Amino acid sequence: xxxxxxxxxxxxxxxxxxxxxxxxxxxxxxxxxxxxxxxxxxxxxxxxxxxxxxxxxxxxxxxxxxxxxxxxxxxxxxxxxxxxxxxxxxxxxxxxxxxxxxxxxxxxxxxxxxxxxxxxxxxxxxxxxxxxxxxxxxxxxxxxxxxxxxxxxxxxxxxxxxxxxxxxxxxxxxxxxxxxxxxxxxxxxxxxxxxxxxxxxxxxxxxxxxxxxxxxxxxxxxxxxxxxxxxxxxxxxxxxxxxxxxxxxxxxxxxxxxxxxxxxxxxxxxxxxxxxxxxxxxxxxxxxxxxxxxxx
Ligand code: OGA
Ligand code: MN
Numbered sequence: 001x002x003x004x005x006x007x008x009x010x011x012x013x014x015x016x017x018x019x020x021x022x023x024x025x026x027x028x029x030x031x032x033x034x035x036x037x038x039x040x041x042x043x044x045x046x047x048x049x050x051x052x053x054x055x056x057x058x059x060x061x062x063x064x065x066x067x068x069x070x071x072x073x074x075x076x077x078x079x080x081x082x083x084x085x086x087x088x089x090x091x092x093x094x095x096x097x098x099x100x101x102x103x104x105x106x107x108x109x110x111x112x113x114x115x116x117x118x119x120x121x122x123x124x125x126x127x128x129x130x131x132x133x134x135x136x137x138x139x140x141x142x143x144x145x146x147x148x149x150x151x152x153x154x155x156x157x158x159x160x161x162x163x164x165x166x167x168x169x170x171x172x173x174x175x176x177x178x179x180x181x182x183x184x185x186x187x188x189x190x191x192x193x194x195x196x197x198x199x200x201x202x203x204x205x206x207x208x209x210x211x212x213x214x215x216x217x218x219x220x221x222x223x224x225x226x227x228x229x230x231x232x233x234x235x236x237x238x239x240x241x242x243x244x245x246x247x248x249x250x251x252x253x254x255x256x257x258x259x260x261x262x263x264x265x266x267x268x269x270x271x272x273x274x275x276x277x278x279x280x281x282x283x284x285x286x287x288x289x290x291x292x293x294x295x296x
Contacts, residue, residue: 001014001015001016001026001029001030002014002015002016003029003033003037005037006248008247008248009144009145009148009245009246009247009248010037010038010039010143010144010145010148010246010248010265011037011038011039011040011041011143011248011250012033012036012037012039012040012041013040013041013042013043014030014033014040014041014042015042015043016029016030016042018045019042019045019047019051019055019257020045020047020051020054020055022055027058030058031058031059034059034126034259034261035206035207035261038143038145038147038260038261038264038265039143039248039250039258039259039260039261039265040258040259040260041250041256041257041258042256042257042258042259043253043255043256043257044255045130045255045256045257046255047130047257047281049084049086049087049090049281050087052087052090052128052130052281052283053087053089053090053283055128055257056089056126056128056283056285059125059126059128059259059285060125060126060285060286060287061285061286062089062283062284062285062286063089063117063124063284063285063286064088064089065089065091065117065284066091067080067081067082067083067091067092067104067105068091068092068093068104068105068106068282069105069106069173069175069177069179069180070095070097070102070104070105070106070107071106071107071109071175071177072097072102072107073102074177074180078097078100078101078102079100079101079102080101080102080105081101081102081103081104089283089284090281090282090283091104091105091281091282091283091284092104092105092279092280092281092282093105093106093129093278093279093280093281093282094106094133094277094278094279094280095107095108095272095274095276095277095278096133096277096278096279103279104279104280106173106174106175106269107175108139108271108272108273108274108276108278109175109176109271110175110268110269110270110271111174111175111267111268111269112174112176112216112217112218112268113144113214113216113217113238113242113266113267113268114174114215114216114266114267114268115213115214115215115216115262115263115265115266115267116262116284117262117284118168118196118198118213118215118216118262119168119169119170119194119195119196119215120196121196121289122286122287122288122289123198123262123263123287123290124262124284124285124286124287125261125262125263125285125286125287125288126259126260126261126262126284126285126287127259127260127262127282127283127284127285128257128258128259128282128283128284128285129141129256129257129258129259129280129281129282130256130257130280130281130282131252131253131254131255131256131257131258131279131280132254132279132280132281133254133277133278133279134252134253134254134256134278134279135252135272135273135276135277135278136276137272137273138270138271138272138273138276139252139269139270139271139272139276139278140249140250140251140252140269140270141249141250141252141258141267141268141269141270142247142248142249142250142267142268142269142270143247143248143249143250143260143265143266143267143268144241144242144246144247144265144266144267144268145246145264145265146211146212146213146214146241146246146264146265146266147204147209147210147211147264148245148246149211149212149240149241149246150201150210150211150212152240153212153237153240157236157237157240160233161200161201161212161237162201162292164199164200164201164222164223164225165197165198165199165200165222165223165224166197166198166199166200166213166214166215166220166221166222166223167191167193167195167196167197167219167220167221167222167223168195168196168197168198168215168216168220169190169193169194169195169218169219169220170182170193170194170195171188171193171194171195171219172218172219174216174269176218182194190219190221190227191221193219197223198213198215198289198290199213199290199291199292200212200213200214200222200237201213201292202263202290202291202292203291203292203293203294204261204263204264205263205288205291207264208293209264210292210293210294211263211264212237212241213263213290214234214237214238214241214266217234217238220234221234222234241266252278262287263287263290
């Protein structure tokens with residue numbers, strides 16, 4: 001097996017042949033590479049959903065997720081496709097509409113910087129995407145190294161974020177749409193919104209290193225802090241964390257498997273041509289409650 005780190009703040013390509021035939025030793029190396037490089041790219045895979053699930057289970061228990069919403073289905077223009085009940089752990093990320101049915105969710109627009117499902121009490125450790133169809137251009141997925149974002153903060157800010165908690169609100173998805181259960185409450189009071197509170201600085205349970213855990217910007221606030229002060233601090237942290245020097249962007253090819261550690265990265269998707277087909281299968285590995293180890 002080969003591990004080829006990218007010339008960037010995070011990410012590496014793994015060359016290991018077909019992952020569904022990987023030995024236990026190779027899987028152990030991939031797990032370690034994931035801790036070392038945060039985002040892994042494995043090219044030229046042709047995984048069935050059964051093989052994708054089997055691969056995902058090497059990294060922990062899989063999390064069942066609801067179908068990702070299609071913006072067009074949200075607007076009532078097409079029907080939302082149903083998931084394949086044989087593989088309920090697999091969700092579909094796609095803009096493709098077939099016979100008036102959206103194959104998957106998240107459309108063709110920009111997805112703002114976020115980490116997956118941080119509004120959950122125990123957000124997932126890993127997300128794995130497998131590309132079945134990709135556009136000729138656009139739709140790149142970018143990643144941020146949130147250890148680096150923390151390590152490079154000015155000392156005064158490092159001290160300031162130590163004891164703070166952030167509210168991760170689940171009203172709006174990364175595509176900017178109000179999630180269905182909250183459609184009637186789009187103007188829901190910020191402080192009373194659905195979601196979870198997590199430490200702004202968390203310790204990765206496996207690497208034991210600390211990283212910023214920002215979730216997403218929309219409707220986020222620092223618990224117990226006056227609104228103007230909270231906005232100013234979050235703006236400062238986001239401006240710092242989203243600098244180019246912490247980013248690596250992935251240009252998709254059919255067959256790519258891309259997996260990332262949600263605890264210490266954020267990701268972003270560029271928009272792409274609405275008439276192009278983009279179709280990926282996704283799975284999510286369960287995680288634990290975020291903690292700052294020095295406080296427990
Ligand atoms: C996701 C996601 C990015 C993409 O599936 O969680 O953010 O590039 N996808 O589609
Ligand atoms: Mn995501």
